[in-house]
Structure formats: C-alpha cells, structure tokens
Amino acid sequence: NAGVTQTPKFQVLKTGQSMTLQCAQDMNHEYMSWYRQDPGMGLRLIHYSVGAGITDQGEVPNGYNVSRSTTEDFPLRLLSAAPSQTSVYFCASSPRTGGFPEAFFGQGTRLTVV
Amino acid sequence: AQKITQTQPGMFVQEKEAVTLDCTYDTSDQSYGLFWYKQPSSGEMIFLIYQGSYDEQNATEGRYSLNFQKARKSANLVISASQLGDSAMYFCAMRATDSGGGADGLTFGKGTHLIIQP
Secondary structure, eight states, X not given: OOOEEEXXXXXXXXXXXXXXXXXXXSSOOSEEEEEEEETTTEEEEEEEEEETTEEEEOSSOTTEEEOOSSSSBOOEEESSOXXXXXXXXXXXXXXXXXXXXXXXXXXXXXXXXX | OOEEEOOOSEEEEETTOOEEEOOEEEOSOSSOEEEEEEEOTXXXXXXXXXXXXXXXXXXXXXXXXXXXXXXXXXXXXXXXXXXXXXXXXXXXXXXXXXXXXXXXXXXXXOOEEEEEEO
C-alpha cells in the first residue's frame, strides 16, 4: 500500500537548472495535483489534472509545467529554477467521485534553489 | 474563488484540555467540502476530518469534531482531551466544484501551530 510516492525527497538546484519532480500513485485515482508550501503561506495549488491527457493551472502555475500521460504518474517540471521556487512540494491524488473526496498526499519534496 | 482564514498562528494548550482551532471560509459556491489536515514536524499531511456543506450533522472522528456553522461560514476543529502527540500544524481547507462539475483543488488556510504542554 504505497499510496502517493514522491521522488526525490530533497533536492538542491542552482539557479537556471531544470529538473522534474516525480509523483506516482497506485490507487487508480483520476485526480492529481501539485502544491507548494512556503513558510506562513499554507499550501497553494500549482497545477492539477482530472485524468490522463488533461491538465490545468492552479493558483501559482508560473515557472512550472506538467503533463499526464498515464493515470499513475503526474510529474512536475521546473524549466529554469529560481530562488523563489525554494519550497516544499506536495503531490496529492483523489478519486473523481461524487462529492468532495479527501486528498491523499505524498511525503513531500524539499527543494532549495541557490 | 475560495478563501480560508485561520486567525490563530499559534496556540499553547495544557495536556488533556480540549482545544478549538478556528477556521472561517468564503465561497460563492453552494456545494463544497471542508477538511482539516494535520502536519506534524515530520512534514506529512494527515487527513483528520471532513464536512460537506449539505451535511446536517457536525462531523466527528474519534477525538476530533468539526463545529460547522454554515450561516457564519465557520468550520472550527475541536480536539477533545488533547495529547502531547497532537502538537503539530493544523490546516483548514476546502474544495468546491470545478468547471467540469467535479471537485476542485484544495484551498488551504495558513495554518495554526498547536503546542500541547505537559
């Protein structure tokens, strides 16, 4: 029962580098999303997907790209890292059922951009 | 757009006392869900309790209950008989409906840092 798995757990990047944060879930959830958590800000939605091939922007999408080629995976790409992207990133998934299902979160990725 | 307000940045509570964490929300949607998550110092997000906007009874889950006052747009979390292990950040969040009719992403408050003292 892996749930939502994020890799890596920690990452240090230099300004201008690119990288991909991986997220995989084994619960066959249609809905997947990425959040960032900054001190004193709570979690903010970056991008989300309601199914394979469908993605949309959240509250803070600039500087990030996503794609959803399979139900299981939802990678988050930083094209050119900036110090302002230093944050803790959480991936979450939930079933796309009626009502408002709870979101299941990964363990988080702590990213530092220097 | 939705907004969640948590007005208590930090709280100190004696062990075994009950504690209420405040949450108010703002939305123009008639149908929505309200959630509370716990984030211990280890960093993971732990789901605690859920309340639907049309639920007539307040939600309860063990020592957690949600005091839902729809007219006041408040969804306070009540923890009875607090324990040292309850020390953590607590986030109130909500989901409304997206353009496709499914649940939208979560909107979070800024959180309350709860410290239980022995």
